[in-house]
Amino acid sequence: MSGQVLVLNTGSSSIKYRLIDMGTRRAVAGGLIERIGEDESVLTHDGVRTERRVADHEEGLKAVLAAFAEHGPPLDGVTAVGHRVVHGGSRFVTPVLIDDEVERAIEEIAPLAPLHNPANLEGIRVARRAFPGLPHVAVFDTAFHGTIPPHAHTYAVPREWTRKLGVRRYGFHGTSTAYVSRRAAALLGRPYDEVNSIVLHLGNGASATAVRSGRSVDTSMGITPLAGLVMGTRSGDVDPALGAYLGRVAGMDLAGVDTALNKESGLLGMCGANDMREVWRLADSGDEDARLALDVYGYRVRAYIGAYYAALGHVDALVFTGGVGENSPRVRALAATGLTRLGIEIDPDRNAAESAEARVISPEGAEVTVLVVPTNEELEIAEQTAACLGDA
Numbered sequence: 001m002s003g004q005v006l007v008l009n010t011g012s013s014s015i016k017y018r019l020i021d022m023g024t025r026r027a028v029a030g031g032l033i034e035r036i037g038e039d040e041s042v043l044t045h046d047g048v049r050t051e052r053r054v055a056d057h058e059e060g061l062k063a064v065l066a067a068f069a070e071h072g073p074p075l076d077g078v079t080a081v082g083h084r085v086v087h088g089g090s091r092f093v094t095p096v097l098i099d100d101e102v103e104r105a106i107e108e109i110a111p112l113a114p115l116h117n118p119a120n121l122e123g124i125r126v127a128r129r130a131f132p133g134l135p136h137v138a139v140f141d142t143a144f145h146g147t148i149p150p151h152a153h154t155y156a157v158p159r160e161w162t163r164k165l166g167v168r169r170y171g172f173h174g175t176s177t178a179y180v181s182r183r184a185a186a187l188l189g190r191p192y193d194e195v196n197s198i199v200l201h202l203g204n205g206a207s208a209t210a211v212r213s214g215r216s217v218d219t220s221m222g223i224t225p226l227a228g229l230v231m232g233t234r235s236g237d238v239d240p241a242l243g244a245y246l247g248r249v250a251g252m253d254l255a256g257v258d259t260a261l262n263k264e265s266g267l268l269g270m271c272g273a274n275d276m277r278e279v280w281r282l283a284d285s286g287d288e289d290a291r292l293a294l295d296v297y298g299y300r301v302r303a304y305i306g307a308y309y310a311a312l313g314h315v316d317a318l319v320f321t322g323g324v325g326e327n328s329p330r331v332r333a334l335a336a337t338g339l340t341r342l343g344i345e346i347d348p349d350r351n352a353a354e355s356a357e358a359r360v361i362s363p364e365g366a367e368v369t370v371l372v373v374p375t376n377e378e379l380e381i382a383e384q385t386a387a388c389l390g391d392a
Helices: 057-071 100-112 117-130 143-147 159-165 174-188 242-250 254-263 266-271 276-284 288-312 322-327 329-336 348-352 377-391
Strands: 004-010 015-021 026-034 041-045 048-052 078-085 136-140 196-202 206-212 215-219 317-321 369-372
Touching (some): 004 117, 004 377, 015 057, 015 377, 026 057, 026 377, 041 057, 048 057, 057 117, 117 136, 136 377, 143 174, 143 215, 174 206, 174 215, 174 369, 174 377, 196 288, 196 322, 196 329, 206 288, 215 288, 266 276, 266 288, 276 288, 288 329, 317 329, 329 348, 329 369
Parallel strands (some): 078 136
Antiparallel strands (some): 026 041, 041 048, 196 206
């Protein structure tokens, strides 16, 4: 596919966008509009910051288009629009050309991701009105995990929940994991379908994924992004009976428990900070809660590495990505502590070296290659958009 793809990631009060040239596979422009619907919104377009009130997403997209018109580049080379959609449920396991029926299906899936899918859908509707002559493609964050086998995605719950309510493991960060695992195989100089990798997407949200021969076979997030690793404000794995217990002893309702586990737990709940840099600063200053938070965080990551090593049978690469995974040598070292018996080891000098490029941080000749691979979800969305249109 030639030309340019405009990638849109619409949140409840934001629009993140990137213009990708498909000839060079590079971003030629991009930006973010925040605080949509608030008294003062902020639009940053290629470093140029503008503050003014933006009432809704339709006005927000008009502001984005005005920024392109004023600051460039022109949008006359755009041949398609790619949309990030968080949840595709069981129905959408590949990118799909958007029409009215697809819009209705995304709306029907919204109960699985009530904070994300409605905003994603609003962005789609606004963009289809703004670009009526262009094809629009939905790329689903859950889609990469559509290959997880039933024994790994099925919960041991009543069958009616699974069959009628869609209760199962879906997983998230799929767009990032697809890009990163493919880049890892390229760095190893091996075909994608011959490489087994464990991808650690570590940021304010965090997940681990086992990738066998280019296909996701298990992942730590579940029906929602709450499950799995310790995150910035999310608890990760807890006893499913915790909500009932808190209802009995603290009078909390399900909504209150849900809010607490998603927004008041994780690193924030344990030590009062969800920025990993601040957590390390607190720990270095002697804060015992911060030290414990790091111990819990590292232990959970290592436990998932061990579990996915067993699931894969053999591992060619352990891959770090995401804001924390890419930028925190101390977290990477923490995650790999004590794993030498599995062939996983990090070279201290390579790990400490600052770089924005994909790189190897394991010693020469290591059994498992440990990599840092910066993610590029926007490029992945653009490429999946082009592939979808090519197939169509």
